[in-house]
Amino acid sequence: MKKTDLEKNKGLKIAHDMKHAAAVRGGGVGQAATLARREQRKLDQQAGLVPFACKLEGKLAARLQELAKEHPGGMNGLVAEVLEKGLAGMTA
Incomplete structure (x- = not known):
């Protein structure tokens, strides 16, 4: 592997780690919204509603x-x- 490829992979890994860390930090709010949407979809399906x-x-x-x-x-x-x-x- 070339030196430039190694550096590129390092950069991609750092970017991925930063995105993952941001998702974990702010996961409480986003996760609650996701659960609420899932529950709403289940309720809609039980009621026979179709998008x-x-x-x-x-x-x-x-x-x-x-x-x-x-x-x-x-x-x-x-x-x-x-x-x-x-x-x-x-x-x-």
Whole structure:
């Protein structure tokens, strides 16, 4: 191995160690958030909820966000309600 390769590997090892040390130091906050997300995913799965992403025009997204502020179910509840009403109208 060349001297430059050895120095490069040393640098990579130091960078990795620094990242790992930072993760361990700040792990308490990040770890709690990760656990909370995992628990939320489990609860969502038990409730039969499935993630669903789509692209909307900016005006429509802004309108939904405004309506979601006042909706008791938030954005998820509002979108579910709107879709149910829309789909009911299509099949009738």
